[in-house]
Amino acid sequence: MSTEKEDLQRLAEEEYKHGFYTDVEADSLPPGLNEDVIAHISSVKNEPEWLLEWRLKAYRSWLKMKEPRWAFLRYPEIDYQDIIYYSAPKSQKDGPQSLDEIDPELLDTYNKLGIPLVEQAMLAGVVGVAVDAVFDSVSVATTFREKLAEDGIIFCSMSEAVQDHPDLVREYIGSVVPITDNFFSALNSAVFTDGSFCYIPKGVRCPMELSTYFRINAAKTGQFERTLVIADEGSYVSYLEGCTAPVRDENQLHAAVVELVAHKDATIKYSTVQNWYPGDENGVGGIFNFVTKRGKCLGDNSRISWTQVETGSAITWKYPGCILQGDNSIGEFYSVALTRRRQQADTGTKMIHIGKNTRSNIVSKGISAGRGHNAYRGLVKIGKGADNARNYTQCDSMLIGDKCGAHTFPYIEVNNPTANMEHEASTTKIGEDQMFFCQQRGISPEDAVSMIVNGFCKEVFKELPMEFAVEAQKLLGVSLEGSVG
Amino acid sequence: MLKIKNLHVKADGKHILKGVNLEVKFGEVHSIMGPNGSGKSTLAQVLAGRPGYEIVEGEVWYKGEDLLELAPEERAREGIFLAFQYPVEIPGVANTYFLRAALNAQRKHRGEREIEAGEFLKLVKEKAAMLKMDTSLLSRPVNEGFSGGEKKRNEIFHMAVLEPVLGILDETDSGLDIDAMKVVAEGVTSLRSPDRSFIVVTHYQRLLDYIVPDYVHVLSEGRIVKSGDKSLALELEKTGYAWANKG
Numbered sequence: 001m002s003t004e005k006e007d008l009q010r011l012a013e014e015e016y017k018h019g020f021y022t023d024v025e026a027d028s029l030p031p032g033l034n035e036d037v038i039a040h041i042s043s044v045k046n047e048p049e050w051l052l053e054w055r056l057k058a059y060r061s062w063l064k065m066k067e068p069r070w071a072f073l074r075y076p077e078i079d080y081q082d083i084i085y086y087s088a089p090k091s092q093k094d095g096p097q098s099l100d101e102i103d104p105e106l107l108d109t110y111n112k113l114g115i116p117l118v119e120q121a122m123l124a125g126v127v128g129v130a131v132d133a134v135f136d137s138v139s140v141a142t143t144f145r146e147k148l149a150e151d152g153i154i155f156c157s158m159s160e161a162v163q164d165h166p167d168l169v170r171e172y173i174g175s176v177v178p179i180t181d182n183f184f185s186a187l188n189s190a191v192f193t194d195g196s197f198c199y200i201p202k203g204v205r206c207p208m209e210l211s212t213y214f215r216i217n218a219a220k221t222g223q224f225e226r227t228l229v230i231a232d233e234g235s236y237v238s239y240l241e242g243c244t245a246p247v248r249d250e251n252q253l254h255a256a257v258v259e260l261v262a263h264k265d266a267t268i269k270y271s272t273v274q275n276w277y278p279g280d281e282n283g284v285g286g287i288f289n290f291v292t293k294r295g296k297c298l299g300d301n302s303r304i305s306w307t308q309v310e311t312g313s314a315i316t317w318k319y320p321g322c323i324l325q326g327d328n329s330i331g332e333f334y335s336v337a338l339t340r341r342r343q344q345a346d347t348g349t350k351m352i353h354i355g356k357n358t359r360s361n362i363v364s365k366g367i368s369a370g371r372g373h374n375a376y377r378g379l380v381k382i383g384k385g386a387d388n389a390r391n392y393t394q395c396d397s398m399l400i401g402d403k404c405g406a407h408t409f410p411y412i413e414v415n416n417p418t419a420n421m422e423h424e425a426s427t428t429k430i431g432e433d434q435m436f437f438c439q440q441r442g443i444s445p446e447d448a449v450s451m452i453v454n455g456f457c458k459e460v461f462k463e464l465p466m467e468f469a470v471e472a473q474k475l476l477g478v479s480l481e482g483s484v485g
Numbered sequence: 486m487l488k489i490k491n492l493h494v495k496a497d498g499k500h501i502l503k504g505v506n507l508e509v510k511f512g513e514v515h516s517i518m519g520p521n522g523s524g525k526s527t528l529a530q531v532l533a534g535r536p537g538y539e540i541v542e543g544e545v546w547y548k549g550e551d552l553l554e555l556a557p558e559e560r561a562r563e564g565i566f567l568a569f570q571y572p573v574e575i576p577g578v579a580n581t582y583f584l585r586a587a588l589n590a591q592r593k594h595r596g597e598r599e600i601e602a603g604e605f606l607k608l609v610k611e612k613a614a615m616l617k618m619d620t621s622l623l624s625r626p627v628n629e630g631f632s633g634g635e636k637k638r639n640e641i642f643h644m645a646v647l648e649p650v651l652g653i654l655d656e657t658d659s660g661l662d663i664d665a666m667k668v669v670a671e672g673v674t675s676l677r678s679p680d681r682s683f684i685v686v687t688h689y690q691r692l693l694d695y696i697v698p699d700y701v702h703v704l705s706e707g708r709i710v711k712s713g714d715k716s717l718a719l720e721l722e723k724t725g726y727a728w729a730n731k732g
Binding site: 436442 | 537557561562569578647
């Protein structure tokens with residue numbers, strides 16, 4: 001009946017034209033996982049004995065575990081013996097030689113997102129760019145690292161940290177997400193190949209936003225990424241993960257683990273933008289993203305804040321949480337999750353209140369378009385000793401079109417009568433009324449959708465670092481626009 | 486500038502407009518009056534291009550173009566403005582941000598450059614002052630938490646900033662107290678010019694004390710049953726719509 005509805009449907013189902021693919025020149029182990037494979041990984045990375053033992057312990061626990069199926073997600077059986085767990089760093093001889101060889105659609109998206117040319121080349125895997133040549137990334141990274149080192153800040157790849165700061169790694173790895181925590185974290189612990197490591201010493205306020213961008217010359221992180229951020233007493237750090245540029249990966253399964261530790265009076269802000277390939281119209285080829293992210297507010301008055309913008313992946317299984325152990329500690333979770341085509345997301349947070357006067361704040365915005373399904377799943381648990389704990393949860397869903405779904409699964413567990421809990425939830429539909437109102441003022445349907453959705457997500461975007469927020473807004477616009485151009 | 490010929494419109498299978506004829510020239514103000522359910526709002530919505538209506542028969546020509554061929558945003562960019570009877574809320578989108586996007590979309594269509602931030606702010610403040618709008622309404626999200634009266638005033642504010650060629654007011658007076666109505670009417674009157682026309686849809690004639698129309702039409706059961714000048718509105722007030730039906 002109405003063309004408007006069809007327009008929305010069409011926008012939501014537009015082809016994903018932004019993906020790209022670099023061929024791998026693999027010097028890899030055969031597919032499959034066993035103790036030899038793990039020993040091989042550990043020895044190639046020249047790891048200390050204790051870490052190999054730790055990996056093997058994780059592997060043995062993993063063998064006894066079952067893949068969780070409680071999430072509101074439907075996906076085929078994953079054959080864990082059909083996955084290659086180690087391949088040597090690639091030489092990119094066969095990669096594209098210049099930006100001229102890159103899919104113009106992809107470049108168009110980059111331009112829309114305002115990504116500079118050199119970075120475009122890097123992202124698109126143009127030969128030589130990622131390492132040196134045009135963009136002197138080595139020196140950029142080195143300069144930054146030197147500047148950080150002046151303050152005693154350690155920021156490097158996980159592999160480097162294992163070599164250079166083994167005591168720190170040993171003390172904290174697995175201290176927030178124990179190896180037996182869940183199926184995917186156990187798998188990650190057994191086979192992780194790299195990731196980021198960050199340590200902020202006592203009383204230091206990290207002078208810049210830390211992002212993986214600054215260590216682009218570091219080894220490429222694989223599908224099992226491991227990140228550890230430690231903020232010592234009275235320190236502050238803002239950490240940025242991912243980028244708005246569309247990312248494609250030959251590995252379908254991703255299972256990362258991120259652990260944050262905030263000591264007394266320390267603050268960690270962790271922001272993520274994830275835009276991995278969502279799969280085609282029928283959901284084929286998209287990334288399966290099973291992530292375990294958790295922060296521990298270990299000391300009094302500490303604070304951990306998670307902000308995420310999730311627009312990619314076919315399957316997202318992710319619950320960044322906070323263990324509020326120190327008195328007066330604060331945990332925050334701000335999330336935007338967009339699902340379109342046949343994307344499915346089951347995401348939310350876990351706030352575990354242990355200390356006194358602990359507070360948590362949850363703002364979740366789920367947007368479903370096309371045939372996408374978006375589930376919010378959140379646990380707020382108030383322990384016996386957590387006197388005067390407070391939680392505020394706001395959970396809003398927006399539907400675009402009539403073939404998508406939004407679901408909410410809040411779990412609340414209160415074991416202390418002094419707790420104060422608030423939960424608000426809403427579901428709205430981008431209405432034809434709103435669309436017509438915008439169009440009647442001269443705004444195109446594409447811009448109208450983008451504007452309405454960005455307005456809906458505003459409370460989350462304001463938690464992102466300024467530049468990231470601008471990028472994230474553009475990203476939502478471009479994702480929903482679908483047809484680039 | 487606008488010519489409606491024998492317009493028949495259905496909504497949800499129901500025949501609502503049954504052969505409307507109307508001609509509006511540049512600079513004229515036409516008022517459409519009529520009882521509830523006569524099709525007044527439908528006419529306003531169809532002119533603005535709201536989806537969900539089936540044009541069964543008839544033609545609408547606007548500035549020499551077939552209006553019914555244009556998408557709603559194209560009509561807006563060509564200068565058609567509809568002040569909504571029930572203005573829509575857009576949470577999280579600041580009123581001025583929205584308005585600037587709208588203005589720039591229209592300017593782009595006309596081949597003009599985008600308006601600069603300073604220039605836009607000046608324009609917006611000037612128009613808000615004219616309509617005695619609380620300036621806090623400018624930075625708040627579009628219509629969110631606005632009172633009924635504030636929403637209607639905001640519509641006229643949008644119209645004042647966008648400066649349309651044809652302004653269609655769909656029962657803008659409903660829900661307004663007399664003071665607010667005066668301000669709104671003054672705003673509309675100040676926009677009157679030889680290059681701009683208005684169609685004022687209203688149920689009551691009191692608005693027409695302040696926006697004096699050149700023509701008054703009575704719409705009843707999907708047809709214009711009577712046309713006249715301002716005095717027709719006054720007669721209607723005395724005798725009711727039943728009289729017009731017979732006439």
